[in-house]
Amino acid sequence: MGTWTWFHKLASPPHFYRIAGKMIPWYAIPAALLIATGLYGGLVLAPPDYQQGDAYRIIYLHVPSAWLGLLCYTTMATAAAVGLIWRIKLAHALAAATAPIGASFTLLALATGSLWGRPMWGTWWTWDARLTSELILLFLYFGYMALRSAFDDLTRADRASAVLALVGVVNVPIVHYSVTWWNSLHQGSTVIRSGGPAMPPSMLVPLLLSALGFTFLYAALACVRVRGEVLIRERNASWLQELASGR
């Protein structure tokens, strides 16, 4: 039992609400520093590409956004599974809090890719495997959020949407490997590839800093949003009334 007490304590809403609130600056400040450094390194210090010139610099937003789109979905599906199996409401709250963040960054990845695709490929959009699976990822987020809002009862919304999140997780490896499995217009992975990253360190380091910064940004946003979820779920709880009247 001893090893699990911290877990059960964390899973108690008042404790979690307080911890999540304390964690926000610990995620938000590194996020701001890393993203600022990454963007400065990428947009100002890094050399231009020999064929694309400066246009390639959109990757410093595009790749971290796409990374977060996949990270958020994986987090959401894992939290949903934990919520389903162990009946932990906070896990469902985390999944629900993550969905709009993931949807936003997936949309940003699609938009930045489209802006780059028009001059480089010659088209805003095409139905190749990568672009299509990324669009499906966005629709899975939308479907998850729509399904949640279709229920008045939170417990039922949690369970139904968790099943959808689980079913959709199959799309995550498809998005990642779509450029490997099939001929596609979208290029293969630059960072995660056999033979090492296909970029000089002067371009790669800012990209990694930006991606790490975006990851911290997700953590900070998740803390803020999951506190909101806890407030809604616990609105009638005595600890919350004590907290509200105490201030």
Next chain:
Amino acid sequence: MTPRRKRLLTVVAILAGVGLATAVAIKAFDNNLSYFYDPSQVASGQAPAGKSFRVGGMVTQGSVARTPGSLEVHFVLTDFAHTVPVSYTGLLPDLFREGQGIIAHGRLENGVFVADEVLAKHDEKYTPPEVAKAMKNKQAAATGTKS
């Protein structure tokens, strides 16, 4: 079996079922999920005849010929085993150049691929991996060694 264990198995079953169904579906679609055919596939008749499709390859060095006074351009696509002559009228993307990987959409007419859209394919090595792979295989086959 405890209820929790039952729920765990249910979740595993959902993941396994969906994963299996998707794997089977992807297997069934096979090449239809690929965005383009390479010149060797066109030469061996794998590309749909009489219908429009995409062909991807490298623009052969020295093959680009423009018709003065118009947007008409002719070039040859290659995967270093087979070639496809392409004719296209319109604006070309920034990355279009000889030695660059491109993808053309159109149909075959009398052995010439008449394109209505030409897209440049960019990758970290500026060679489509499919073409590079095909090149490597074809070169290995040509020299009699198997890769």
